[in-house]
Amino acid sequence: MAQGTETPAGPPDSPSPGATGSAAYLRRRTLRRGSAGWLLLTGLGVAYVVSGDFSGWNIGLSKGGFGGLAVAMVLMGVMYACLVFALAELSAILPTAGGGYGFARRALGTWGGFLTGTAILIEYILAPAAISIFIGDYVESLGLFGLTSGWPVYLACFAIFISIHLWGVGEALRFSLVVTAIAVAALLIFAVGAFTEFDAGRLNDIPADPSAFGSNSWLPYGLLGIWAAFPFGMWFFLGVEGVPLAAEEAKDPVRSMPKALAISLAVLVFLALITFVSATGAQGADAIKEAGNPLVVALQGTGEPTALSRFVNYAGLAGLVASFFSLIFAGSRQLFALSRAGYLPRFLSLTNRRKSPYLGLLIPGVIGFTLAAWSGNGGRMLNVAVFGATISYALMALSHIVLRRREPDLPRPYRTPGGAGTSGAAFVLACSALVATFLVDRDAAFIALGVYAVALAYFAFYSRHRLVAAAPEEEFAALAAAEAELKRD
Numbered sequence: 001m002a003q004g005t006e007t008p009a010g011p012p013d014s015p016s017p018g019a020t021g022s023a024a025y026l027r028r029r030t031l032r033r034g035s036a037g038w039l040l041l042t043g044l045g046v047a048y049v050v051s052g053d054f055s056g057w058n059i060g061l062s063k064g065g066f067g068g069l070a071v072a073m074v075l076m077g078v079m080y081a082c083l084v085f086a087l088a089e090l091s092a093i094l095p096t097a098g099g100g101y102g103f104a105r106r107a108l109g110t111w112g113g114f115l116t117g118t119a120i121l122i123e124y125i126l127a128p129a130a131i132s133i134f135i136g137d138y139v140e141s142l143g144l145f146g147l148t149s150g151w152p153v154y155l156a157c158f159a160i161f162i163s164i165h166l167w168g169v170g171e172a173l174r175f176s177l178v179v180t181a182i183a184v185a186a187l188l189i190f191a192v193g194a195f196t197e198f199d200a201g202r203l204n205d206i207p208a209d210p211s212a213f214g215s216n217s218w219l220p221y222g223l224l225g226i227w228a229a230f231p232f233g234m235w236f237f238l239g240v241e242g243v244p245l246a247a248e249e250a251k252d253p254v255r256s257m258p259k260a261l262a263i264s265l266a267v268l269v270f271l272a273l274i275t276f277v278s279a280t281g282a283q284g285a286d287a288i289k290e291a292g293n294p295l296v297v298a299l300q301g302t303g304e305p306t307a308l309s310r311f312v313n314y315a316g317l318a319g320l321v322a323s324f325f326s327l328i329f330a331g332s333r334q335l336f337a338l339s340r341a342g343y344l345p346r347f348l349s350l351t352n353r354r355k356s357p358y359l360g361l362l363i364p365g366v367i368g369f370t371l372a373a374w375s376g377n378g379g380r381m382l383n384v385a386v387f388g389a390t391i392s393y394a395l396m397a398l399s400h401i402v403l404r405r406r407e408p409d410l411p412r413p414y415r416t417p418g419g420a421g422t423s424g425a426a427f428v429l430a431c432s433a434l435v436a437t438f439l440v441d442r443d444a445a446f447i448a449l450g451v452y453a454v455a456l457a458y459f460a461f462y463s464r465h466r467l468v469a470a471a472p473e474e475e476f477a478a479l480a481a482a483e484a485e486l487k488r489d
Helices: 018-028 040-048 058-093 100-142 153-167 169-195 220-229 230-236 240-249 253-283 294-300 305-341 358-375 378-406 420-441 441-460 472-488
Strands: none
Touching: 040 169, 040 240, 040 253, 040 305, 040 378, 058 100, 058 220, 058 230, 058 240, 058 378, 058 420, 100 153, 100 240, 100 305, 100 358, 100 378, 100 441, 153 169, 153 358, 169 253, 169 294, 220 420, 220 441, 230 378, 230 420, 240 253, 240 294, 240 305, 240 378, 240 472, 253 294, 253 378, 294 305, 305 358, 358 378, 358 472, 378 441, 420 441
């Protein structure tokens, strides 16, 4: 048994030690295996991110201008590519619902696992709350059913889409794939329309700030503007790292997971390039830098709505729904894995008859709805989510480096191109992005740190003494420790 862990003890949720008890404990915490092939997993990866193409990234133009955001987007794209290659290897080694937490648990121990899992939870609980507010704004701007942005819309979002998830993972991912396909098609149609209005001279029309070091027409806010634009360059890719959270429900995860990660990233890179360049060149960087709906502004400017701009407006709502829906899935699986292993209260990992973690869906949903209704500040919540994401990226990249060095002989069905050098690049860029969040929204960064501190106190004083040895991530770690001890002997 791994040091610091225990088998579940005491009824009803924590059966007595022994094989029978462990089997009963896990039987009530089982996901539906074989529900997702590589196509559904690829759709999930794109769905996590696609809303970022419709809104949010353009604020980076107000931080770095076209040149600054372009460099930031490329560097963040490199970070995600390196991270995805590392995660493809790790998910083939450890195909469990823990995802990044499971990888860090194996490489960095219980503290590393909890630090990573908590950072991922911050991202996947705060992001849906923020997106529900954006959905409300879209519903109001489109005049749908005469509704205004407010708590009834937020409640409807959480209630409807959590219900679909409770129905079953296969049904949920198929729904996500359809909505994502609509959003991707809309982005392609938008790009065709925007390129008909393209003018390269509009890309750098933001006036340069003479007081900024290194400023020019392409870098109006100087060299520091590149760094400040990092979090917005991430919006084109934020969330794709969540694909491994579906590993336990995937068909042949050893093969399908690396394939889905690679294809989804390739799709996202293509969408990022055409959206960024066409939207900025259609109306100019200055016109869209603070727009809540930059693609619509890129098509119609300050003029009357066109048929194409209306279509893109509705499609933007589809993109938001796709990301909202998939991020709920990711948050529930991360919470499920942490709970099943005892890092969080164990009752949160119970599953229903359709093998969905119902409390892992409902409780984050209640938290997300409450935050949305209370705050109404989607931008601030997304900045908190980005802060959590960058911490998790750094720790997942570090986990890959540690496992490569500590367990070089570990069977690796898929190997990361470039090895530890690739994950090392992801680690450096993730740390840079983490620091950049303080340049963008210092209050959001400190809010995330406060949440982190409360969670770590809970782990330090309570849950780390009550971990469940029968959980897959703990068993993997225990076997690795036993093998290492045999080698030393």
